[in-house]
Amino acid sequence: MTHSKRALRLNQASLALVVAWQRAAGSHEVCALCAVDHAGRQRLLQLTNHAELTGAFEVSRSDSDAVRAAATRLGLKIVAFVHTHPHHGPDMSPRDAQCFDRDTLPWIIVGDVATLPRQRAYARPLADVVVH
Ligand SMILES: [Zn+2]
Numbered sequence: 001m002t003h004s005k006r007a008l009r010l011n012q013a014s015l016a017l018v019v020a021w022q023r024a025a026g027s028h029e030v031c032a033l034c035a036v037d038h039a040g041r042q043r044l045l046q047l048t049n050h051a052e053l054t055g056a057f058e059v060s061r062s063d064s065d066a067v068r069a070a071a072t073r074l075g076l077k078i079v080a081f082v083h084t085h086p087h088h089g090p091d092m093s094p095r096d097a098q099c100f101d102r103d104t105l106p107w108i109i110v111g112d113v114a115t116l117p118r119q120r121a122y123a124r125p126l127a128d129v130v131v132h
Contacts, residue, residue, distance in 0.1 A: 008080060008106055008121040010034065014042045015119065018110050021046060022084050027054040030084040033067055034108060035076035043076055049083075056095065057083050080121070081105045087112055090120035 010018065014034065021030045031047040045067045051058040071078055081103060085091075090111035092100065100107055100122060107122040 008108065008123065010044075010082070010108060010110070010119055011042050014044050015110065017044050018082065018084060019113075022086055022110075025049070025084075025086070027086055029055070029057040029086060030082075030110075031057050031059050032082040033064075033071065033078050033105075034080040034082050035071050035078045037074070037076055043071075043074075044082065045071060045076075045078075055087070055093075078105065080108045082108045082110065084110045085112060089115035090117065092122065 018030060018032065021032070029049055029051070031049045033045045033047060035043045035045060037043060047059045047067055048063050049057045050060055050063075068078065088111060090109040092107075092109065096107075096109070104124070106124055108119055109122070110119045111117075
């Protein structure tokens, strides 16, 4: 990937990793931070989803802080928050929209295997939604 102006999206390797994590997580949503290294390569840092219910996610502040600190140590720049919809497409739920409003990162949502597009990026502000 050498495009200077890349759309925000998971590359194939990152998407494959999310799919593998999803397989292990069953019906629970998977959460991660998407970061890039100095060479622009994507790195995914998984966050623990503490939500007991399926169809939801809950990331603790301490987990998030620990992962962000690790990213800083590794010289990574966090570019997006990623979560999955194991049984739906990559569209925001009303609850997602509320959380997104309170977040500061762009989001990437990865939908289930049957959906196209498989992933959708939400830039900030919400009015600038990037549709792939
Ligand atoms: Zn969601």
